Amino acid sequence: MKKKCTIYDVAKIAGVSTSTVSRVMNSPEIVAEETRQKVANTVKELSYIPNMMAASMPRRRTNYIGLIIPDITNIFFSNLVRGVQDVCEKHGYSVLVVNSDDSQEKEGHYLKLLYSRRVDGVILTVAGYREKEFPEEELSLLKKMNIVLIDREINGMTTPIVKVNNFAGAYSAVKYLITMGHRKIMYLAGIEGTRTNTEREKGYLSALKEARISWEKELTADFRLDTAYQKIIHHWPQLKNSDELPTAIFAANDLMAIGALKAFTQLKVRVPEEMSIMGFDNIPFSDCTYPPLTTIAQPTYLMGQKAVEILLKLIDKKKIKNSKKSIELETELIQRDSVRKI
């Protein structure tokens, strides 16, 4: 940032006022051909690039949006982030991405940061470990901002949300397992209390009930690969020789499914011959495991896109039909090789 070329420099050299320069940069069509040329030339000559930062003061808009996700390192979010970025870019917005690490405190911290940066809106994936309701302070902050939620809701706020039909997805997953002849299906659960997990669990239970299967069992592994891996390793001895032993496992997400896969490989339990595994998310690389993972696909890139579209409308105060404010997207069953037919 060594040198500085401002709108004044251009104005002076081109022999016009700063307003004219501003017009040439922002709405060239309303300035006379001749002056426009003249200004355009000196702009090129000085290689003048306007200071967006300064512009956003009188404009009262930064053209930034904030994106709060649990962890960018979690591959589930990469496509979502990209979806957000791509749509933003198209509309002249930039994205400020931060990681909450599923922590309530960090989430609050970043909310404040984003507000202080005066982003025009924020897309928020509510932290999983948030047990308490939102403190009043954060809540009033949220009300001051344009917010679109992804995946997880906030109790007591009617905020637009983009999500996937988790219930239906889980239901179809378990139904599929049943169709493949499985009766003993274990649910490898995500973070308890999370709306996402609860819905998937309901889908699991519902499919079981419909098929009049009373056998049910759950193991909790908080959506993480290593936890799932350890749980399986740890519980295997007592599972192995009891009637507790399932023939199939439905994991609440792919990370856990892959963790389970890893555990079984180590335990010399063949998948899917001895144990079937089904995931949820269809993350990248879920087709590169051995065997490739059968799973429920979530349109993450699309979710990112949709979230931005709604947010931009919110920012532009365009009244959105209430029906179109929130969106629920559908999942898709991806058949690969980790589930066998009994």
Place this chain on the structure above:
Amino acid sequence: MKKKCTIYDVAKIAGVSTSTVSRVMNSPEIVAEETRQKVANTVKELSYIPNMMAASMPRRRTNYIGLIIPDITNIFFSNLVRGVQDVCEKHGYSVLVVNSDDSQEKEGHYLKLLYSRRVDGVILTVAGYREKEFPEEELSLLKKMNIVLIDREINGMTTPIVKVNNFAGAYSAVKYLITMGHRKIMYLAGIEGTRTNTEREKGYLSALKEARISWEKELTADFRLDTAYQKIIHHWPQLKNSDELPTAIFAANDLMAIGALKAFTQLKVRVPEEMSIMGFDNIPFSDCTYPPLTTIAQPTYLMGQKAVEILLKLIDKKKIKNSKKSIELETELIQRDSVRKI
């Protein structure tokens, strides 16, 4: 962004001047205990959060840095991004991440965008497909900014760079294969012309030469999973029954190694029994393939951290010892199960 509470509001209600409020926010120690309390109270009362955007004008610093990477969706970069974010956060900086998609045009476009946003500096992973030198326009833009490069260099500019010893890494990989008894080792190459690829290729060649092995063969797959997959599938028939058939493949990165793995699984070629595979990068999930991938680890998170540290010094004009301006980090051999001993 509905309401607005400015430094004026606080000043008026607290009965002080705006400068005092400013002082309380930025250097409280220089204001009298009593007034500090008074101001702090009304700040809390109004829940005043300063407008960083506005502050950055007189401060002549935005506390933003830009990060240009090829694609955030490429898992190789996730840890790097996180490393950058974490260090930035600690120093009060925010990160603006953009994707060049390895395209020269986009790279130029974003460079301009970042400049117009007046970020205090940028961390840049030069686009792979950049064949031409940087055009004059971009070059002069680069000179106006604080830049730290990652991984790939720019000809004709002495810019700080954080990289890995690609030569040594590749050398040790191939040497390891040789130690394991392999003599016919194929190199699955990345983007040609890339410094990164060239260095890894040199490492490959050098290890071969040292062991007096004249057999060498390369396939080019531009660092991507699907290209590698297709190349293997496509070339397999002619490889299979010739003396061209290697016993081991050294892929220029893990993505390609995994692509090859996938291809061999489909071709019913057992890894590592019939074919050994070695990767480079140690990306997440490289331990979740079957078999787990033997590879060369790159400290990506650390690279991100180091890059920011150098950049911040650059920004603060702290004269850095020239020797510490650039950093070359070491790789590490990760033995897993995709290479067998002959």
Place this chain on the structure above:
DNA sequence: TTGTACGCGTTATCAG
């Protein structure tokens, strides 16, 4: 220790 006054780079309003 505190207040005044100006500057930061741009846009918007309103005359001309």
Place this chain on the structure above:
DNA sequence: CTGATAACGCGTACAA
């Protein structure tokens, strides 16, 4: 179609 001029919200010499 163009040019003054007043914001925008804050930091900071300088003065008191």
